Amino acid sequence: MKLVYKVWLDNDGKAFGEGPYRLLKLIEKTGSINRAAGEMEMSYRKAWKILKMVEEKLGFELIERKIGGMDGGGSQITEKGKEIMKNYGKFREEAALSLEKIFKKYFG
Numbered sequence: 001m002k003l004v005y006k007v008w009l010d011n012d013g014k015a016f017g018e019g020p021y022r023l024l025k026l027i028e029k030t031g032s033i034n035r036a037a038g039e040m041e042m043s044y045r046k047a048w049k050i051l052k053m054v055e056e057k058l059g060f061e062l063i064e065r066k067i068g069g070m071d072g073g074g075s076q077i078t079e080k081g082k083e084i085m086k087n088y089g090k091f092r093e094e095a096a097l098s099l100e101k102i103f104k105k106y107f108g
Contacts (some may be wrong), residue, residue: 009088012058024077064078
């Protein structure tokens with residue numbers, strides 16, 4: 001038997017969780033919403049909709065977008081975006097440790 005759970009932040013509906021977190025991590029790595037979406041096997045349109053929904057729920061922008069040109073476009077994570085990624089990541093790690101400890105207490 002194993003413990004399975006999901007952790008997300010709610011603000012009048014699901015605002016931020018594992019999916020948006022992974023998407024932002026990949027945008028940070030690739031510098032591109034399109035490439036990040038591709039790595040997650042989702043369309044650019046779906047990734048864009050997720051980002052807009054999360055930004056609306058959280059009340060701040062996660063991404064700074066640069067429109068293409070001679071150097072091409074790209075996306076960077078905003079400072080507030082980096083902060084929520086850092087805090088969510090740390091919270092998720094602590095929650096996992098705590099939940100595993102409680103799980104072992106009751107289920108061996």
